[in-house]
Amino acid sequence: MLKLVDTLHALVHAHPTISAWLLAGWLLYLVGLGLWIVMQKREPAATLAWLISLAALPYVGFLVYYVFGPQRIRRQRLRRGRARARMPDAPESASAESRELARLGLATTRLPASTATDVQLLVDGGATYEALLDAIAAAQHHVHLEYYIFEPDRTGTRVRDALIARAQSGVTVRLLVDAVGSARLKHRFLAPLLDAGGEVAWFHPMLSRWRRPWLNMRSHRKIVVVDGTVAFTGGINVTDEEDDRLRSDAYRDLHLRLEGEVVGYLQQVFVEDWIYATGQRPPSLPRVVAEPGPVSTQVLVSGPDAPWEAIHRMHVSAIHAARERVWLATPYFVPGEAAMMALTSAALAGLDVRLLVPRRSDSRLVTFAARSYFDELLAAGARIHEYAPRMLHTKALLCDDEIAIIGSANFDHRSFRLNFEVSMLFRDAGIAAALADILQRDMCDAPRVRVDRHRSFLRARLPEALARLMSPLL
Structure with missing residues (x-):
């Protein structure tokens, strides 16, 4: 490598025009890549972070951005079937804030x-897998x-074998997994399921049809729908x-186990993703007419x-609408400006922010x-707790005694902007109370993180400051 550098150095000095051509090429590279990034019209901080990072990587930066850079994905036609009819936002007894959130959810999704x-709140994998297998x-x-994530380990084998048994009994089984996760x-692991008649599809395979790879655009969703009557979603893979x-x-x-008319909408999300990944629409599913239930979601x-x-x-709006408390649990906390402003504003206003x-x-x-x-x-008055026993993977937001959001989305740029995510909004005092009990435990x-905690410059403050510079890219 040193020999190659010395050779290039000598070549440039021997032929001054080469350095001029290299400079011109670098400038053209910066202008071209810069225009490409700027025209994405992303958040200024993220755009500047990409520009600065890639300017330091002549030519290689183009490949990096091509593979990892943000992209717009057009599949609006797959969502034309989503319900357009306006359904009741929330019961008349619900607060004005709850009804406003329902309208916002309809407008954006x-x-x-x-x-x-x-609705059952399932804590940890043991309880979730047993309910799922049942x-x-x-x-x-x-x-x-x-x-x-679907791993070919003991847990994955148990779920696969359960699917094989149903497929052999004539039940239609469709499994959609993310190609990276x-x-x-x-x-070899999937062959027995395929032989039994099951169908398997991959979301965003890395090499497909010579199109730009979508390495960063992953399906982070966890959805299971059984017979259109029972559904599971949440954070557990x-x-x-x-x-x-x-x-x-x-x-x-x-995680969550759900019954009722809301299952139909999770089914719709799955079908849209299946069509998008395979290009094939599943045969007509049996129409399930569910009676309205007591839990607004x-x-x-x-x-x-x-x-x-x-x-x-929805997270930011729910925080702004809170009047008493905002409790947030997330494994990855990398908020943008709007989310950080909402949290600090709530804390400064005297709410119980945790x-x-x-x-x-x-x-x-x-x-x-x-x-x-x-x-x-x-400094704004929020309380921060660092969960010690294990890796905390819960993704939940609790506002006051009525609003709860539980799902697959972390509180970070990746979940909010890059990944395909699904969460459930609940406007229900019972669900809010159950979530409060879990978070309290x-x-x-x-x-609790103390204001006066010791923080070494080299081991804490400097790494934190440098990592924050990368926040828009995380």
Whole structure:
């Protein structure tokens, strides 16, 4: 390598015109790539971060941006079937803020407010997998699954074998997995399911039809729909890492089991993703007519195929609408300006603002970036708890005694802008109380971050400041 550098150096000095051509080429590279990035019309901080980063990578930066850079994905035609009819936003007894959130959810996702007859909050993988396997075993017509991570380990094998059993009984099984998150799934593992008649599809495979790779645009959704009557969604993937019965260090996480008319909207989201990934529309599904239930809820979806950042917008709006408390749990805390402003404004206004994050996440860079925001939150009066026993993977927002948002989306740029995500908005005192109990218990195992904590310059303050510079790209 040193020999090559010396040779190039000598060549440039021997032929001065070469340096001029290299400079001209670099300038053209900057102008061309700069125009490409600027025309994306992204957040200024993110745009500047990309420009500065790639300016330091002559020519190679083009390839980096081509693979990792943000993109707009057009699949609006797949959403034309979403309900246009206006359904009741919320019961008349609901607050004005709740009705406003329902209208905002409809406007940004085109999925109306709905209801559930039964909602179960499932804490950790053990309880979630047992409920999931029970539902699969009872399937009579179809099982639809969409996961970011589906591992070929003990947990993945149990779920696969349950799907094989139903497929052999004539039940339609469709499994949609993200090509990056589930990269360890191989044909050998999936072959028994395919042989039994199951269908498997990959979301955004890296090499496909010579189009620009969508490495950053992942389906982070976790959706299971059984017979159109039972659905699961939340933060838990299919992996031993989330099964607290197998591992003492399994992720601490939260999932949902749902029944009622809201299941139809989760089914619609899955079908849209299946069509997008395969180009094939599934045969007509049996029409399920569900009676309205007592729990007011709404499906929230967002992704790079829609301009409104619906889940991000709903989080910020719910925080602004809060009057007493805002409790947020997230494994990755990298807020944008709007989200940070909402949290600090709530704290400055005297609300009970609490942030629950892992003491150590599975990304040191994200951990440092998250901690770079702590001083501002603490100064505003917020309480920050770092969950110590395990990796906290719960993604939930609780506002006052009525509003709860639970789903797959982290509180960061990646979930709000790059990934395809799904969350559930609840306007229900019972769900809010159940979530409050879970978060309160977790906070007991999460020491509070002190304002006067010791922070070494080299081990804390400097890494946090540097990581924060990368926040728009995380």
